Amino acid sequence: MLDIPLWKRVLILGVVAIGLIWAMPNLFYSRVETHNDAVAASEKAGFATEEQQAAMAGWPNWLPNGLVNLGLDLRGGAHLLAEVEVAEVYKSRMDALWPEMRRVLAEQRDTIGAVRRVPAPDGELHIEIGNADQMAAAVAAARTLATPVVSLSGAGQNDIDISASGKVLTIKLSDAEKTATDDRTVQQSLEIVRRRVDEVGTREPTIQRQGANRILIQVPGIGSAAELKALIGTTAKLTFNPVIRRTTDANESPGIGNALLPSIDEEGVYYVIEDSPVVTGEELTNAQPSFDQNSQPAVSFNFNPSGARKFGAYTAANIGQPFAIVLDNEVISAPVIRDAITTGAGQISGSMDVASSTQLAVLLRAGALPAKLTFLEERTIGPELGQDSIDAGRIASLVGFLAVVALMIASYGLFGVFASVALTLNIGLIFGLLSMIGATLTLPGIAGIVLTIGMAVDANVLVFERIREETARGRGPARAIEEGYSNAMSAIVDANVTTLIIAGILFTMGSGPVKGFAVTLAIGIVTSVFTALWVTRLMMVTWFDRARPKTIEV
Amino acid sequence: MAWRLKLVPDNTQIDFFRLQAITFGVSTLLAVASVVCLFVMGLNFGIDFRGGTTIRTEATQPVDVGAYRQAIAPLNLGDVAISQVFDPTFGADQHVAQIRIQAQEGAEAVSPETIAKVEDALKQVDPSITFPSVESVGPKVSGELIQTAVMAVMASLVAISVYIWFRFEWQFAAGAFVSLIHDVLITLGVFSLFQIKFDLTTIAALLTILGYSINDTVVVFDRLRENLMKFKTTPLRDLMNLSVNETLSRTVMTSGTTLVALIALLALGGDVIRGFVFAITFGIVIGTYSSIYVAKNIVLWLGVKRDWSKPDPEALPDQFRDAP
Numbered sequence: 001m002l003d004i005p006l007w008k009r010v011l012i013l014g015v016v017a018i019g020l021i022w023a024m025p026n027l028f029y030s031r032v033e034t035h036n037d038a039v040a041a042s043e044k045a046g047f048a049t050e051e052q053q054a055a056m057a058g059w060p061n062w063l064p065n066g067l068v069n070l071g072l073d074l075r076g077g078a079h080l081l082a083e084v085e086v087a088e089v090y091k092s093r094m095d096a097l098w099p100e101m102r103r104v105l106a107e108q109r110d111t112i113g114a115v116r117r118v119p120a121p122d123g124e125l126h127i128e129i130g131n132a133d134q135m136a137a138a139v140a141a142a143r144t145l146a147t148p149v150v151s152l153s154g155a156g157q158n159d160i161d162i163s164a165s166g167k168v169l170t171i172k173l174s175d176a177e178k179t180a181t182d183d184r185t186v187q188q189s190l191e192i193v194r195r196r197v198d199e200v201g202t203r204e205p206t207i208q209r210q211g212a213n214r215i216l217i218q219v220p221g222i223g224s225a226a227e228l229k230a231l232i233g234t235t236a237k238l239t240f241n242p243v244i245r246r247t248t249d250a251n252e253s254p255g256i257g258n259a260l261l262p263s264i265d266e267e268g269v270y271y272v273i274e275d276s277p278v279v280t281g282e283e284l285t286n287a288q289p290s291f292d293q294n295s296q297p298a299v300s301f302n303f304n305p306s307g308a309r310k311f312g313a314y315t316a317a318n319i320g321q322p323f324a325i326v327l328d329n330e331v332i333s334a335p336v337i338r339d340a341i342t343t344g345a346g347q348i349s350g351s352m353d354v355a356s357s358t359q360l361a362v363l364l365r366a367g368a369l370p371a372k373l374t375f376l377e378e379r380t381i382g383p384e385l386g387q388d389s390i391d392a393g394r395i396a397s398l399v400g401f402l403a404v405v406a407l408m409i410a411s412y413g414l415f416g417v418f419a420s421v422a423l424t425l426n427i428g429l430i431f432g433l434l435s436m437i438g439a440t441l442t443l444p445g446i447a448g449i450v451l452t453i454g455m456a457v458d459a460n461v462l463v464f465e466r467i468r469e470e471t472a473r474g475r476g477p478a479r480a481i482e483e484g485y486s487n488a489m490s491a492i493v494d495a496n497v498t499t500l501i502i503a504g505i506l507f508t509m510g511s512g513p514v515k516g517f518a519v520t521l522a523i524g525i526v527t528s529v530f531t532a533l534w535v536t537r538l539m540m541v542t543w544f545d546r547a548r549p550k551t552i553e554v
Numbered sequence: 555m556a557w558r559l560k561l562v563p564d565n566t567q568i569d570f571f572r573l574q575a576i577t578f579g580v581s582t583l584l585a586v587a588s589v590v591c592l593f594v595m596g597l598n599f600g601i602d603f604r605g606g607t608t609i610r611t612e613a614t615q616p617v618d619v620g621a622y623r624q625a626i627a628p629l630n631l632g633d634v635a636i637s638q639v640f641d642p643t644f645g646a647d648q649h650v651a652q653i654r655i656q657a658q659e660g661a662e663a664v665s666p667e668t669i670a671k672v673e674d675a676l677k678q679v680d681p682s683i684t685f686p687s688v689e690s691v692g693p694k695v696s697g698e699l700i701q702t703a704v705m706a707v708m709a710s711l712v713a714i715s716v717y718i719w720f721r722f723e724w725q726f727a728a729g730a731f732v733s734l735i736h737d738v739l740i741t742l743g744v745f746s747l748f749q750i751k752f753d754l755t756t757i758a759a760l761l762t763i764l765g766y767s768i769n770d771t772v773v774v775f776d777r778l779r780e781n782l783m784k785f786k787t788t789p790l791r792d793l794m795n796l797s798v799n800e801t802l803s804r805t806v807m808t809s810g811t812t813l814v815a816l817i818a819l820l821a822l823g824g825d826v827i828r829g830f831v832f833a834i835t836f837g838i839v840i841g842t843y844s845s846i847y848v849a850k851n852i853v854l855w856l857g858v859k860r861d862w863s864k865p866d867p868e869a870l871p872d873q874f875r876d877a878p
Contacts, residue, residue, distance in 0.1 A: 083694075379687070498768045
């Protein structure tokens, strides 16, 4: 009656063993971590240094090497939540559309008259035509530039909306195109943020999209959120624009299609430049910190073939003219073209120190952000605070664990010992599962484990109380144990399903620490039901088979 | 008979309805007082919910709140709250303070320049000062966080009640629902009364309390359902007493082990999560109380169908029903 089939015994012991093996690396946290780092670094480099080989030897390769990730609140680091200003892209799309549109409309000059761009709100292109009565022809011409949007929701829509009133033609992105653009912008920003963070090479950064237009960035081990912000908050939009003139009047009107930008290192100097760039940073293939001929820090770069061709053609046609190197709407320098530059290589210099030239090179290499980032949330946690929390959590867990064990053994004697062994295995299994799925342990997560320690015995308590009742009712030991388990079952299931529902809701709504809590809570429920229902039962049955007691005391 | 620790004597026959009037009165009173307290005093929202910046400082010299305040005052940052943090786990020369700065007009998150200025000003007061954590949340996010938090609590209440409804009867679901609301309200009331910092982790704690409280309630309901099938004529009130008495030993034992573990965490777990642990600890006590005194009283009051041995004839399709 109390027999557990062999396959079930093997299964239970197997699950416990696998769980514990997976949990084991966490006991040797720092050793396994250096091993993993060394493996990753040597794989990336293609060879291993002596140091790395020593680190790799510190942990055998055939053992699992998964670790529980420590959350930012335990390891220290920086957390940022950024919003991508997706609407900014609409403006640059319109700027890029203008030359094309001008060409198309100019072909119709005979019917629609002269064409010129007039001031418009951001994200719209307003074009005035000479003959207002020929507007239909202008709209038709403009429409030749519209292309259908390829998306699930916006099928059948064009990418631009064209409307006309009086002699002004208004062009803006259609809603379907805006949605598609927004998505692309966020994806691209995410990719660039990832590249920038990777360039600095910190361990296990978390960079993920949140909601429609937000990016969550968590970097362990970085000094402060301000540092991280300096790295990823810069747009790093590099362009090479034709210079129209140089001025010292900050309020000068630059004219349509032009822009007035301040110089970065000459106080009070402004440049009027053409809005449409000759070449942009997107056509760079490489950038590295270097020194110019005066031994000042500089950044050297190379264009890709198409960038080199455009730059070569422009410089060849404009010898003696200045052109501006513009970074994030500031003119870094405006050298005069002496020769056609056809090699596709160049150098940016001007007020920089070695640190800032290194950073600029990183930013240029990683590419420009398509739009500005606004930071909605930033958190910095020092590593000492995290370590303090780990230590406090460890002591509290240990004390809590011992107290629960004492209470269980005092109340249930030998059965209490079974429950305590199961509890120990339970904690091991929690860590095993956390490592296996690569979950992140946070400070509330530690609290979740302590809470589980307290609540995990609940299933056992339910069973033991039932066995007690059945014994009091005069049942024999074997029967009492059997009935105890089967009668307690429905209460155990209901009680744990409700808690699982809560954990699920916490997981969906929560961010960072709260999510970590939800994960440990959910895992704790699953492992505690497993250990209480199968592991303690296996122990109890094995003991019962050996001892064959006439009566049992619970 | 070997010695056993018995938190609850065997075969208790406590009449849990004897003090019904008093417990009901106390529960109602506490719930109403909590609502009043929430309206009058409000909650001491952390930056998660109202935006702003908190800076944790640590120094080897004792914290001088007045001097800190004076140092920051010239920066014109609006509402600045400074409080010293005490904890038994701190070393002798570890002096910690928490500075909270309100969300700044027109800025989503406090700029690094402002934080740098605050840090510089404080370093003038005490050169040994360090800043183990700096957190800043913009008003846009904090508004959304409140919404999500309220939604989460509501969703949990509804999801649990629906589950209980499926597994038991609607009266049980109603009882569970009322007792959960009771737990949430009173916990909120305590947070309001003592102005304990209320942030995202407190919401997590609140949901955990719901989980624990329902856990306890379900165990009692489960036993009640069993007894309803066994004793078909015993008055409902007596059956409820029987069920609570039978499960009392388990209730006390589980609350005991959970509380023991939590008290260890409360005392030794450090100040960072103390508010969180306090909420759960308090909630466990109130949740245990409510599953004994609130949930089943509601069920008794609503009444429940008595014959659980046969399937409900109402639930049968017409063709299987006996002709009248």
